Each structure stands twice: as structure tokens, then as C-alpha cells.
Amino acid sequence: MIRYGARMPVAVVTDSTAYLPPELLREHPLTVVPLTVVLAGVEGLEGVETLPADATRALRARRVSVSTSRPSPEQFGRTYRELLAAGAEGVVSVHLSAGLSGTVEAAELAAAELGDRVSVVDSRSCGMGLGFPVIAAARAAAHGADLAGVRAAAVAAVGRTSIHFYVDTLEFLRRGGRINAAEALLGTALSVKPILHMPEGHIVLRDKVRTASRGMARLVDLTVEAAGDGPVDLAVHHLDAPQRAGELVGTLTDRLGDRLRDVYVSEAGAAVAVHVGPGLACVVIHRRPDAAA
Secondary structure (H helix, E strand, C coil), rough: EEECCCCCCEEEEHHHHHHHHHHHHHHCCCCCCCCCCEEEEEEEEECECCCHCCCCCCCCHHCEEEEECCCCHHHHHHHHHHHHHHHCCEEEEECCCCCCCCHHHHHHHHHCCCCHHEEEEEEECHHHHHHHHHHHHHHHHCCCCCHHHHHHHHHHHHEEEEEEECCCCCHHHHCCCCCCCHHHHHHHHHCCCEECCHHEEEEEEEECCCCHHHHHHHHHHHHHHHCCCEEEEEEECCCCCCHHHHHHHHHHHHHHHHHEEEEEECCHHHHHHHHHHCCCCEEEEEECCHCCC
16 A cells, blocks of 8 residues: 555545556545566566566566456455544545456455445546546545545546557457457457557457557547547556657647647556557546536
8 A cells, every 4th residue: 555645534545557647646645555466476566566667578578477466355455444544534446447457346345344434436447547537536535525526526537538549469468368369369460550448448449550650640539539629638658668658749739739738648557568568558538527627
């Protein structure tokens, strides 16, 4: 468990796959429960003991086994009890999609032992697709919202957030069981480059192109389409591909113009890295509510 910032009446908990940039962790009081990454049989807490570069080296080595595991219900239970004992009136716990991990299930098992004082939200996403709802919850808590209000802020943000991402190959997702073999075959045939999204929390093939450059162009088009006509925040994640991330930010800044508000860039952590592989380029669009424009 990693705590950031001062205590609020309603505590907000998330997991390490939100990949929140440092400036947001400094600004908002949050508690982060890390997932575990296993590289060549050695366990490490994501973001604490195991970093993106560690996973990238292991994936490039190919012969090194890599896997991930969720936090246990006991870990979540300890976290919730500590926050409540420290004075929190309730806890809203927002997590990685249940379609990708058992993290939500573990959180729900722990919450069930504490009655109505803990509420768990499935972000149906990962990275800043999870991070934006977490920040929405933290802002609501900072403004004095009760447990129901903080949960409602997170759920509303889930509905206003879209994620699209490009990977060089679907092989890592296939190995981890995050995408089916038929889709993986489509993504490898004739060196097709896949673009994916997460409707209802599951990874689905959205489009396929012939080259990485066309993949980046299509990623931009899909992001602009998802943005709509109102004000938006943008997050770009990459894995060992900072140049791709920088180019995406520049192009999207031009395309979105004065609709664009906050922009965040961060490298995907080890828990996601083991499933997507080096070369990941991911864009998350968060459509702001009218009142926050």
C-alpha cells in the first residue's frame, strides 16, 4: 500500500495499473495497492520493486517467463481497515477492469467484510482509463462528497473515458489470455499492425493497418472521433517508445486545438507491459463534464 497526500473524509484507493503521473499523485490524496509482477520466478511489486524497464528486458529476452498476479483480498482488507481506523468515514476503491484481472474481485471480497463502508468500482479499463475515474473520485472527496457521491463521480468518469492502443504484435496478449487466438492470428497475418480498444472492459480488435506509421495515424483519428465536440483531457502511455508518445501528443494537440485541456504522458508499468510488449502506444481520452469545462 502506498499513500499519497492528506486524509479526506472519504478515502480513495486504486491499484498500480492506473499509471498516474507524479503531478497527479502529488495533487490528490490517494492510496495505491500494487499488483505483483513475476519475472523469471522472482516476484516484485509493480512500481516499487519492478519497473517498466525490468519487464521490457525480460520480454525482449523471450526465454524469461513473465506473469502478473492481483493483490490478495487480505491486502485490500488491511488497506481498508487502516484507512477507516485512521478516520476515514468510508472508502471508494476504483480498479483495473474485471475483464483483464481479478483485482476487482479481490477488492470486492475484502469490501464485503466491511459492510457499506467500502464501495468498489470497476473502471472497465486500465492505465489512465482507470486513472481519470480515480482522479474524479479524489476531487469529489476533496470537495466533501459522501461515499455515494464519490462513487458516482468515479462511475460517471468511467462513462466519459475511452481508450485505444496500438501494439506491434498481439502475441503477448494472446499468451496472457487477454485476447483470443483468432484475433491474434488476424493481427499477425501479413504483418498486420493491430489497434485495440476496450468496450465494456474487454480488449477487442478495433482496426488493423499495414505499418506502424499508419497505425499511429489511425490511432489519432480514433482519438479525435472519441473526443467529440467538447473539452477533453488526454493521456498517452507508451512502453519503451517515447518518440511515438511524443509524436502522438504533438499531432493530437494540433488536431484537438482549443478543446484540449490537460495532457499527461507516462510509461506503462510492468503489469501491463508483460501483456502488450515493447512498442505500445496508447491514448486515453477523458471527456469533461460541461460544468468542468
